[in-house]
Amino acid sequence: MNATVILSLHCFSVFTLSPKLYKLLQCKCFSTITGYFCKVECAAETATDIYVFHTTGADYSRAYIDVKDAQWVCRGELKPVDINSITPSQFVTYRFGVFITRYLAQTIRTPDVTLLLASNLPPNNYDRNCFRNSFFYEHKRKVLFVRHERIDSIGDFILLVVHCLAHISTKDLKDDANPLFLRQFYKVGQYVSAFCFLSIITLSILVGIYKYTLVHVLDKDM
Numbered sequence: 001m002n003a004t005v006i007l008s009l010h011c012f013s014v015f016t017l018s019p020k021l022y023k024l025l026q027c028k029c030f031s032t033i034t035g036y037f038c039k040v041e042c043a044a045e046t047a048t049d050i051y052v053f054h055t056t057g058a059d060y061s062r063a064y065i066d067v068k069d070a071q072w073v074c075r076g077e078l079k080p081v082d083i084n085s086i087t088p089s090q091f092v093t094y095r096f097g098v099f100i101t102r103y104l105a106q107t108i109r110t111p112d113v114t115l116l117l118a119s120n121l122p123p124n125n126y127d128r129n130c131f132r133n134s135f136f137y138e139h140k141r142k143v144l145f146v147r148h149e150r151i152d153s154i155g156d157f158i159l160l161v162v163h164c165l166a167h168i169s170t171k172d173l174k175d176d177a178n179p180l181f182l183r184q185f186y187k188v189g190q191y192v193s194a195f196c197f198l199s200i201i202t203l204s205i206l207v208g209i210y211k212y213t214l215v216h217v218l219d220k221d222m
């Protein structure tokens with residue numbers, strides 16, 4: 001079972017199932033999610049496992065690049081974007097990225113970097129990084145610049161930010177196959193997933209309290 005499907009099922013069950021059925025499904029979900037991350041962590045320990053899925057005869061001389069990244073080039077000067085000039089929805093996404101950056105710095109001690117956006121990125125040597133045309137890290141000031149276009153999708157943006165944080169933590173921005181990076185990336189993924197899960201649970205509890213209060217207030221009035 002795919003992890004996204006498991007999480008969706010879980011969210012659905014929180015809102016709709018009876019407590020007994022929910023508890024049963026919860027046990028099943030957690031054991032599968034734990035199993036999923038264990039497999040991923042084992043694969044990270046031996047980087048060679050990743051290549052098991054290679055197709056015979058295919059050209060793997062060039063490192064994998066993200067589809068959007070393949071359309072961009074890093075050329076010219078770094079051009080930071082004024083945060084006051086982005087749209088309100090982009091600002092919400094940006095602030096969530098800043099929040100996740102701080103949350104990870106506090107929980108698993110990822111470097112406390114400043115997150116900014118850039119409309120143009122300078123050349124780099126991140127040769128084997130699948131997001132090599134989407135970010136630039138300024139070591140001296142600890143500033144992570146993310147390509148402006150990435151902020152149009154919350155999923156893309158957060159995935160990119162956590163990917164970069166894992167690279168910065170392991171002091172290797174170049175190679176996605178570095179086992180130290182992979183281990184840190186999956187660890188970061190676990191913490192972000194757990195945070196989202198707890199947020200959903202908190203929200204469902206608040207919705208429950210709201211519904212309960214509403215029913216009782218209406219009962220009294222009648």
Ligand SMILES: [Zn+2]
Binds near residue numbers: 128129167176
């Ligand atoms: Zn990478």
